[in-house]
Amino acid sequence: MKKILIIEDESVQQQAYRLKLEKKYQLAFATTANEVLSNLSPTPDLIILDVMLPGGKNGFDILQTLKESPKTSNIPVIMLTNLGEDEKQTALDCGATDYFTKTSTSLGKLENIIEKYI
Amino acid sequence: MEATTAQIIVLIFSTLLVLGSSILAYLLSINKDKVWFFSYSMMLIIAVQWLSDTGASLVFHTYFLHLSSVILFPSVIFCLFIVYIFNGLKNARQLLYILLTGELGYMVIIGLLALLGSVPAYINLGWPWVSNHIFSTLAIIVAYFVMISSWPLIHNQKYRILLFIKTFLIIWILLITDTLIFSFGTFYSDPYLYEIIRGNILIRTLITIATAPFITLYIYRKIALGENIEYRSWGDVVSESEHITAIKQSQEKITKLEILEKDLIQKNIDLDEQRKAILNILEDVQHEKNLVTQQADQLRKFQTAASQSNEMMVFADPEGIIEWANQATEAITGFTVKESVGRKAGLLWGKLMSQEWYSNMWKTIKTDKHIFNGEILNHRKNGEKFTSMISIYPLLDDLGEVKYFVATQRDITHEKAIDLMKTDFISIASHQLRTPLSAMKWFLEMLLVGDFGQLSKEQKDAVDNIEESNERMIDLVNGLLNISRIESGRIIIEPEPTDIAELTNSVITEVQEKFNSKKQKIALNCESIPLISLDTKLIRQVILNLLTNANKYSQIDGVIEVNITKDDKNITFAIKDTGYGIPETEQNRIFERFFRASNITKRETDGTGLGLYLAKTIISSSGGKIWFVSREGEGTTFFFTLPISGMKPKAGEVRLG
Numbered sequence: 001m002k003k004i005l006i007i008e009d010e011s012v013q014q015q016a017y018r019l020k021l022e023k024k025y026q027l028a029f030a031t032t033a034n035e036v037l038s039n040l041s042p043t044p045d046l047i048i049l050d051v052m053l054p055g056g057k058n059g060f061d062i063l064q065t066l067k068e069s070p071k072t073s074n075i076p077v078i079m080l081t082n083l084g085e086d087e088k089q090t091a092l093d094c095g096a097t098d099y100f101t102k103t104s105t106s107l108g109k110l111e112n113i114i115e116k117y118i
Numbered sequence: 119m120e121a122t123t124a125q126i127i128v129l130i131f132s133t134l135l136v137l138g139s140s141i142l143a144y145l146l147s148i149n150k151d152k153v154w155f156f157s158y159s160m161m162l163i164i165a166v167q168w169l170s171d172t173g174a175s176l177v178f179h180t181y182f183l184h185l186s187s188v189i190l191f192p193s194v195i196f197c198l199f200i201v202y203i204f205n206g207l208k209n210a211r212q213l214l215y216i217l218l219t220g221e222l223g224y225m226v227i228i229g230l231l232a233l234l235g236s237v238p239a240y241i242n243l244g245w246p247w248v249s250n251h252i253f254s255t256l257a258i259i260v261a262y263f264v265m266i267s268s269w270p271l272i273h274n275q276k277y278r279i280l281l282f283i284k285t286f287l288i289i290w291i292l293l294i295t296d297t298l299i300f301s302f303g304t305f306y307s308d309p310y311l312y313e314i315i316r317g318n319i320l321i322r323t324l325i326t327i328a329t330a331p332f333i334t335l336y337i338y339r340k341i342a343l344g345e346n347i348e349y350r351s352w353g354d355v356v357s358e359s360e361h362i363t364a365i366k367q368s369q370e371k372i373t374k375l376e377i378l379e380k381d382l383i384q385k386n387i388d389l390d391e392q393r394k395a396i397l398n399i400l401e402d403v404q405h406e407k408n409l410v411t412q413q414a415d416q417l418r419k420f421q422t423a424a425s426q427s428n429e430m431m432v433f434a435d436p437e438g439i440i441e442w443a444n445q446a447t448e449a450i451t452g453f454t455v456k457e458s459v460g461r462k463a464g465l466l467w468g469k470l471m472s473q474e475w476y477s478n479m480w481k482t483i484k485t486d487k488h489i490f491n492g493e494i495l496n497h498r499k500n501g502e503k504f505t506s507m508i509s510i511y512p513l514l515d516d517l518g519e520v521k522y523f524v525a526t527q528r529d530i531t532h533e534k535a536i537d538l539m540k541t542d543f544i545s546i547a548s549h550q551l552r553t554p555l556s557a558m559k560w561f562l563e564m565l566l567v568g569d570f571g572q573l574s575k576e577q578k579d580a581v582d583n584i585e586e587s588n589e590r591m592i593d594l595v596n597g598l599l600n601i602s603r604i605e606s607g608r609i610i611i612e613p614e615p616t617d618i619a620e621l622t623n624s625v626i627t628e629v630q631e632k633f634n635s636k637k638q639k640i641a642l643n644c645e646s647i648p649l650i651s652l653d654t655k656l657i658r659q660v661i662l663n664l665l666t667n668a669n670k671y672s673q674i675d676g677v678i679e680v681n682i683t684k685d686d687k688n689i690t691f692a693i694k695d696t697g698y699g700i701p702e703t704e705q706n707r708i709f710e711r712f713f714r715a716s717n718i719t720k721r722e723t724d725g726t727g728l729g730l731y732l733a734k735t736i737i738s739s740s741g742g743k744i745w746f747v748s749r750e751g752e753g754t755t756f757f758f759t760l761p762i763s764g765m766k767p768k769a770g771e772v773r774l775g
Contacts, residue, residue, distance in 0.1 A: 010553055016560040019569065052549050082552035084599065085655075102556030103592040107563050 001026045002118055005044035007036060007062060009053050013102075017048075020107045021114070033057040033065065044075060046118045049096070051081040060087075060094055067095040076117040080105065430506070430527040436484070436520045438462050450506070450529050452499030463525070467496040470503065483512045484520060494527070504531040544602060551595045558588045590724055597728035600659075601711070604735050611739070611768035613651035618682055618689060619644040621654055625661045626680070632669045633678070640665075644682040647689060651764030656736045660744075663729035664693045664756050670725065671718050672697030672753070688742070688759040699750040708746070709734045717750065733758070740765045 002025055006017050009031040021027055028044065030036045032055040047066070051059035059079060066072040076097040081087070084101060091099040097117055100110075202210040424431050430450045433442040443458045451458075451467045458466060464476070471494060482490040490510040497503050506527040515521040562585040564570060566578065573581060603609050619642070626640055633640050668678045672695045681692040700708055700715050707713045712727035719725075737744040741761045748754035 010557065012557045013553075013560070016557060016564070019564060020560070082549045082556055084548050084596070101552070103552050103559060103596070107560050108567070 002045040003028060003042060004046045004048060004114070004118075005030060005036070005039055006048045007031070007053065007059065008048070008050045010050075016107070020111070025114075025118075031055070033062050036062055036066075040072060043071065046114060047075055047077045048114075049077050049079045049081075051079065051083050051087060060090065063091070063094050063096060078113060078117060080110070427526075428528075430529070432458070432463060432523075432525045432527075434463065434523045434525065436523070438464065438523065440466075441522070450498070450504070450527070451496070467498065468494075470495045470497060479510070483510050483523060487512050487514060487518070487520060493530070496527075504529050505534055506530055544599060548595070548599050552592070555588060555592050555595065559585075559592070562588060586724070590726070594726045594728075597726045597732065600732060601728060601735070604732070604739070609656075609739075609768070611653050611656065611765055613653050613765040613767050615649040616652040616654050616657075617649055618647050618652075621652075621658060622661055622680060622682065622691075625658055625665060629662065629665050629669060632666070636669065636672070636674050636676070638669060638672060638674070638676045638678060640678045640680070642680045642682075644680075645684055647682065647684050650689065650760065650762065652760065653740075653765055656740065656765075657760070660733040660736050660758065661691070661693075663733045664691075664758075667729060667756075668693055668695040668697065668754075671695070671721075684762060687762055689762055690757060690759050692755055692757050694753065694755040696753040699752050699754050700746070700748040701750050705746075705748060709744075 004021065004025045005028045006014070007030045008014050008017065014029055017029075018027060028039045030039050031053060033053075034055070049059045049063060053059060053062075059081065063077060063079070066075065066077060073095075077095070079087075079091045079096045079099045080102055081099075082102050088099040098113065100113070105113075198210050425444045427444060428446055430446045431444040432440055432447060434440050439460060439462055440458050443455045445455070447458060448454050453466050468476075475492075475494075479490050479492065482488050489512075490508070492508055493505060494508045495503055495505050506529045508525060508527045510523055510525040512520045513522040513524060562581055565573065565581045566585065622642060622644065626642060630640075665678070665680075668676075672678065676696045678696075679692075679694045681694070683690050683692075698715075698717050698721065701717055704713075704715050708715065709730050711731045713731075714725055714727045734744050737758050737760075742759040744756070744758040746754055746756045
């Protein structure tokens with residue numbers, strides 16, 4: 001079972017991810033940068049990354065850290081956020097595999113995306 | 119007759135005549151004033167004198183001639199005495215003058231000469247008449263000179279003329295004819311002629327009596343009545359000539375004085391002009407003073423404005439050493455004015471920008487001598503950093519060299535913080551509003567796809583409704599955020615060469631599913647259009663909004679046409695539907711925010727009322743126009759144009775969400 005690391009601070013959405021993806025994938029959740037680091041073993045096959053996070057570092061900071069480390073730089077990172085389309089370019093520039101807004105992405109579509117990149 | 123007896127008779131007779139004439143005069147003037155008395159007495163005395171003289175000439179020549187002299191002197195003295203008594207010395211003196219210039223003068227002289235002329239007769243030399251009348255002729259001349267010499271004594275012109283006439287009558291009529299005829303008759307001793315001469319004597323005597331005394335009388339009456347003849351004494355006359363000399367000298371002096379006066383007047387005029395010139399200068403000086411005062415006032419205003427300004431203001435010399443700083447400098451930097459003056463601004467609160475930034479600044483203001491505008495980061499005395507907008511103006515001297523720098527700085531730290539907060543608010547709002555919406559979206563989806571077990575029909579319908587409302591809420595939030603971004607003026611415009619037909623096609627593809635679901639046909643007709651510089655994201659939004667509307671507000675089986683044409687200046691989009699149309703009364707409100715036409719709100723609950731507003735905002739900021747033609751029940755065609763030159767890029771802060 002492939003491992004997906006979901007970086008998401010909203011418990012309601014964590015719940016949604018679980019309900020939808022738990023049967024197919026091994027899920028790991030992190031809400032802060034530190035938690036991300038402690039969840040990198042085993043190395044996830046895909047990372048779903050939110051932007052607005054508690055604890056001072058946001059999704060872009062984490063993305064940068066991930067991309068800087070040779071261990072994690074190859075992991076596909078899908079950014080899924082409640083921010084608007086504004087940040088898409090920034091995200092892609094920073095090395096995100098893709099960028100979606102949650103309100104325009106159904107779970108069905110998300111499953112397709114995961115399958116595409118995993 | 120013995121001479122002695124005759125003389126006694128003459129004396130008695132003449133005395134009686136004087137007394138008698140006085141009494142007669144008194145009687146005539148009774149009940150009148152004394153003026154008349156004197157007048158009559160004088161007239162009578164003179165008449166008697168002349169009568170006796172005439173009598174002497176006609177009959178008793180020698181004796182009566184003596185008689186007339188004898189009568190004349192006492193009567194004159196008597197009259198003068200009376201006048202002196204009654205009228206005073208002045209009037210008596212005036213009377214004497216009249217007599218002297220006429221009768222008396224003549225008589226005194228003629229009497230003396232007659233007496234002298236009688237001497238040869240008495241000593242029997244044989245030519246008494248000749249000698250007598252030679253002397254008479256001399257007397258005429260002497261009397262004439264007496265008259266002439268008395269002339270300056272009389273001051274009034276009127277009396278001069280009167281006395282001249284009187285003297286003329288006495289002397290020239292009486293004496294000249296008398297003397298000439300007598301002399302003539304005497305030489306030829308013709309008896310007839312002698313008779314003629316007598317007759318003439320009578321006539322001229324009568325004339326004289328009829329005229330001269332009346333003139334005397336007239337003058338005397340005037341004197342008696344108080345009119346002053348204004349006689350002068352010889353002393354006065356002499357002194358008058360002195361006076362005349364003095365006057366002449368005075369006149370010379372006056373002439374000199376007049377010249378001097380003219381000089382003086384000229385000098386006065388000159389002085390006046392000089393005075394005017396000085397006044398003008400003073401006026402100019404006053405004007406200058408006013409100007410200076412005004413300028414000083416003006417300067418004070420500027421000084422006050424500069425000192426009290428909320429913007430930091432600093433004057434520095436060409437080396438950047440501060441010469442003056444305002445209160446705001448202290449308020450903003452924390453360095454007191456005292457601390458700042460004499461030091462370089464860079465050493466006080468600067469040094470935070472890059473070396474390159476500072477050299478560029480110095481180059482602009484010192485080398486290029488241009489105004490420098492920029493945003494600068496400085497620090498306060500306490501170390502706190504602050505951002506400000508700085509403007510530095512070089513003030514040049516006549517040679518074009520920098521004399522001063524005037525620098526103004528506006529602390530925009532707070533403004534920047536607010537701006538940041540605004541940006542943050544949009545991000546936060548977008549995030550916070552969307553988070554629950556996206557969560558709902560996903561759970562509703564799981565419900566609908568049966569992740570939690572199959573739903574009954576009623577349950578499914580309910581969840582469908584909830585999902586639809588949630589989607590609408592998501593649209594509304596996105597629309598609102600987009601509008602707030604565009605309205606904040608911070609939207610980024612990033613034009614890139616775009617194929618219009620391709621862009622439009624891609625939007626059609628995006629919404630194709632919606633058209634299909636309503637069995638609507640959509641057709642695109644596009645002229646061949648070269649690539650145009652457009653912000654595809656923005657224009658895409660416009661086309662999407664218009665197509666979505668066409669889809670939403672047209673019936674099933676409707677036809678939608680998209681026509682794209684171009685002319686010299688613009689590309690025109692026409693999106694035509696066969697839908698419900700816009701009621702005419704509401705057409706003017708269709709681009710208003712949140713406005714939805716009444717005919718569609720009844721049919722379609724979906725819709726935010728923001729789509730057309732957003733489209734109009736985007737098109738307007740792209741340099742184009744948007745409008746429509748619509749008829750209720752027949753359909754609507756929306757048009758918009760874009761300049762063929764393309765959209766202008768704009769550096770902003772946000773993109774559409």
